[in-house]
Amino acid sequence: MTALDSVAAYQPTSRRTVEELAGPLGLSEMEVKLFRRFHGLREICIDPDTSLTELLLNAAAGLDLRGRQHRVRYVLWARAFPTVVPFPGNPLHEVCQALGLGHALAFTLTQQSCASALQAIDLAGRLLAADTHADPDDEPLALVFTGEKAFTRDAQVLPGMSLFSEGASACLVSATGSRDRLLAYACSQRGEFDPAGGGTPERFQSEYRPLLAQVISRALAQAGIALADLALILPHNVNLVTWQRMCRLIGFPQERVLLDNIAGNGHVFCADAFLNYQTARERGLLADGDRYLVATVGAGHGATFAAMVFQH
Amino acid sequence: MASPETGVAQTGVDETGTDAPFRQQVVQTACDLLILLLERDEPVTEDMRLMDELMVSSLLGLELLLRLEEQLDIQIDVELMDQDQITTVGDLATFVASHSRSF
Numbered sequence: 001m002t003a004l005d006s007v008a009a010y011q012p013t014s015r016r017t018v019e020e021l022a023g024p025l026g027l028s029e030m031e032v033k034l035f036r037r038f039h040g041l042r043e044i045c046i047d048p049d050t051s052l053t054e055l056l057l058n059a060a061a062g063l064d065l066r067g068r069q070h071r072v073r074y075v076l077w078a079r080a081f082p083t084v085v086p087f088p089g090n091p092l093h094e095v096c097q098a099l100g101l102g103h104a105l106a107f108t109l110t111q112q113s114c115a116s117a118l119q120a121i122d123l124a125g126r127l128l129a130a131d132t133h134a135d136p137d138d139e140p141l142a143l144v145f146t147g148e149k150a151f152t153r154d155a156q157v158l159p160g161m162s163l164f165s166e167g168a169s170a171c172l173v174s175a176t177g178s179r180d181r182l183l184a185y186a187c188s189q190r191g192e193f194d195p196a197g198g199g200t201p202e203r204f205q206s207e208y209r210p211l212l213a214q215v216i217s218r219a220l221a222q223a224g225i226a227l228a229d230l231a232l233i234l235p236h237n238v239n240l241v242t243w244q245r246m247c248r249l250i251g252f253p254q255e256r257v258l259l260d261n262i263a264g265n266g267h268v269f270c271a272d273a274f275l276n277y278q279t280a281r282e283r284g285l286l287a288d289g290d291r292y293l294v295a296t297v298g299a300g301h302g303a304t305f306a307a308m309v310f311q312h
Numbered sequence: 313m314a315s316p317e318t319g320v321a322q323t324g325v326d327e328t329g330t331d332a333p334f335r336q337q338v339v340q341t342a343c344d345l346l347i348l349l350l351e352r353d354e355p356v357t358e359d360m361r362l363m364d365e366l367m368v369s370s371l372l373g374l375e376l377l378l379r380l381e382e383q384l385d386i387q388i389d390v391e392l393m394d395q396d397q398i399t400t401v402g403d404l405a406t407f408v409a410s411h412s413r414s415f
Binding site: 030033034037038160161201202205206208241244245248254 | 363367369370371374375377378381390391392393394395
């Protein structure tokens, strides 16, 4: 069963407040007030002096890879943006070289935008499950990265919804681990929200929460548990009001959704789940055996709604 | 007597606990704001449906709430809002009148 063997996350210490971003991003006074008052966004992390490669390496520094590099067969990078550096640059290959993982098959997933991280975990687990290995002590591993720079205005603001923040995560995945076992994964890709096909922001906004509720329900059914069995939900950090309303829609107590990182971190592209996981561990919010759910939405050319259930 | 929720004088509290005069003030303010936000020439009335008829998006709805807070000098408990139960301008006013407090 796919499992997270260890998780590490990193965010730059350099921060900017919503008010400081208003000028550069062309936010109106009303947008700033909305972000503050209802979306619960106070500041984001952004560091122009940290490269993408450095972001990923800083995240990987939180993992103990020593003596395990040879077991890492796959390195996946889940991203929201398909293109992040000029050709022929490749931060993932640079990271693999720096970490002694030049032998691993390395590739990037971007098709599900901010939901690509969950897709990468699922794919890593399935690739590992299909692999063979003779020595039980040499069980193969996959290293799943997320990490993104907010290079452009489009990468910094989701109009009326969220502000993006820089950060990265690194996660070691195994096919049979016991630490955080993946019980279920549900995913719904909705091409009808693609503006090129006639999708509108209004329709996306109105269907956003019901569709996310549907995948949460499907994931719980696959896991064979009820919503009330969840100790915790680790959300994507899109904004506060969306999750306040989600909680009312699905009937889940807001106190059991880790929303504290929204105000100071913003939406960290694909990395929210792992940053929130790290916070949950630091605060002792997950006990042995606890079931928790990770939920996220990726938006771009269409939208992806995704949820995973894990047992800690 | 001041309501612990609305913080405004209650002279016409109905059976649901909603302050009727304050609710009417919210209706009028919301109608005026919607004309402004939607750039409408026609009047907006209490029975109009926010999403289907006036095409108020989630985002515009939040801006409306923010402007109501500013104009009426109140704080609305947005986290308690169940959008499925708010169809018309009047529904919104009822919610605001019963789930807000003055600054």
